[in-house]
Amino acid sequence: MTSSTLDYNLCRSASVLVVDDESGMRSFLQKALQKHFGLVEVAGSIDLAEEIRRRCHFDLLIVDVKLPGRSGIEWHEALDDPNRHSDVIFMTAYAELDTAIQALRVGAADFILKPFRLEQMMNAVMRVLKRRQLARENFLLRREVTRYLESETPMLGNSNSIKRLEAVIRRVAPTPSAVLIEGESGTGKELVARALHQHSGREGPFVPVNCGAISPELLEAELFGHTKGAFTGADRAREGLFTYAAGGTLFLDEIGELPLSMQAKLLRALEQKTIRPVGSEREIPTQVRILAATNRKLSEEVKAHHFREDLFFRLNVLTLTLPPLRDRVEDLPQLAHYFSRKLSSDLGLPAVPFTHDDLKAMQSHSWPGNIRELKNFIERCILLGHLPLDELIDDEDDQNLGAGYPSCWPLEEVEKRHILRVLSACEGNKSAAARQLGVARKTLDRKLVSWMETDISAPMLMDIDEP
Known part of the structure; x- marks a missing residue:
């Protein structure tokens, strides 16, 4: 099989267990697979294979049907385990229809006759792994559908700051380098992260996780996964978001909220390119691109000893600082008209027309909540049927009765x-x-x-x- 047919990212993040009683076959497959896959283990019997499987989860099992003691089809611990599912490719030297039917009944992903060419095996492995990746992406799609609806705003604006930002995104998106995105709340940090992923050419999914929205006790399991019984309530094994993001992008939003203990574990995962699920003794290779975002100044957090300096340097390969809306008010009319059209369609209500004076009043507001605040304001305008212009007086002006009123009122x-x-x-x-x-x-x-x-x-x- 040529290297061009292999998905490098998908292979390097996959783990494989080969079970065959012939030492020559075990050695042959181990040497061939280790060139491309992150973790490859071998065993000569089902009992030995089960001992290895209990210590480490495998994405794929390549199992001979005829084995001493128990046959591969009788490996019920692996075939019937709903908590630690692995895809299975069966091998056999006996072209019997009954054996093939049995293999399919117990859930075989593929069936290969011995002797086989290495290319045949590699093609079967890639088919199985791509189906597995598709299942993960479907899971993530269901998980993220609500978040996607909230973040589908395109990157709008003709200001110099936005044009410079778009140019940097196009340049760095195809690289594997980590990017740190800084900016006030509501400036569109996740939007920039999605744009970096979309222009990266990576085949894996975009997986966002809000580090501040998950309790510190569960964050490690959420990122790295866990084994069954690893902690109270872990009634089944579960893969982490690092695994779901294999071959794609993991977006760590609000990374400044990470507790120091978790920062050390994240640093190790980034440097070693491996993760250790909670409760497991084995490390699993991972191949993801890391993007991180924060509304804090991480350099200041490092000085205050709230953020690890070594993790900051690991993430700070390139920093993109997003401008607040008050510094790009020339983009506000375009954003306002976009939100008006979209939200009026979503709400089934007529859009509120903006006069020139209305837009001037909006441009004079400081928008502390940035684009998120603007979107909510436009939605409120549509619901009320008019512009609540009194909201656009900033607090410091509101306290001064002699400050006057906007000429557009x-x-x-x-x-x-x-x-x-x-x-x-x-x-x-x-x-x-x-x-x-x-x-x-x-x-x-x-x-x-x-x-x-x-x-x-x-x-x-x-x-x-x-x-």
């Missing part, structure tokens, strides 16, 4: 905002607010009631009055 919006500010300054006392505003108390009451009836987002007003 209509007169009725200015009146509403001013009345609510005065009422708030009077701590909800309507009579005092009416006197300060120079209007009758009944006039103030009438306006407040009308706002409550027409705007479901209006604040609940306290009915405080003077004695």
Whole structure:
């Protein structure tokens, strides 16, 4: 089999156990497979093979049907184990139909007659491993469908910072180098990670994991997998996300949240390119590209002894710093129109048109939540049927009654905002607010009631009055 037909990443991350009572066949397959696969073990009997299998999980079992003691088809511990499933290729020198039927009934992935050429065996192995990879990808697709819907926003913008970012992504995406993505919350760090994977040409899946959303006690098992009985509640063995990402990209979001003890284990996995499932004594080779993201400055975290310096240097091959939305306001109109079209379609409601003054008001806002905040704001506009422009006054301006109002606001919006500010300054006392505003108390009451009836987002007003 030529090297061009082999998927290098898929092979290096796979583990294989060969079971045959002929020492020559064991030696032949071990030498051939070790050139391409991460872990290859051999055994001369089912009993010995089961001892090895209990210590280490194997992706593939290549088993001779005729063996001393028990035949390969009678290896029930492996064939009937729902918790540590391995694909099986049976070998036999006897071309009997009944044997082939038995092999298929116990779940054989393939069946090869002896003698065979090495190319035949390698083709069978690759077919099995690719089917296994497809099953993993289907699992991840089901697991990530909700997250995908949340992160399907394309990378939009014509600002210089976005153009530079896109150029760097195209340049570094095909490389295996680790990339650290820094930026405030809501700037689109996962979007950049997905773009790096999509342009990488890697055949494996993109596997995201939020390091801050998983309890420290379960994080190691989530990343590296675990054996049955490794801890309370581990009623079956499970592969980790490193394994599911084989040949692809593992995205470690909010990596600054990793506890120090887990940082040491992650560093070893990255340097050795192996993982050890919780409860296992054996290490499994892994071949993944690592992308990491954080809303913290990891260099500052290192100085504060909250993050390991050696892990930081291992991840910091290349750092991409995402600009906050306030530093790329020229991209805001394009983003606003995109979210308006998409969300109105998703919600089944008409889009809210933006005037030039509306966009200017949005561009003057600081957007501390960045693109995520903008998306939520546009969704709120569509639900309400209008733009709640009072939300676009930043807190520091809101505290200064003499700061004025945006010139784009209509007169009725200015009146509403001013009345609510005065009422708030009077701590909800309507009579005092009416006197300060120079209007009758009944006039103030009438306006407040009308706002409550027409705007479901209006604040609940306290009915405080003077004695």
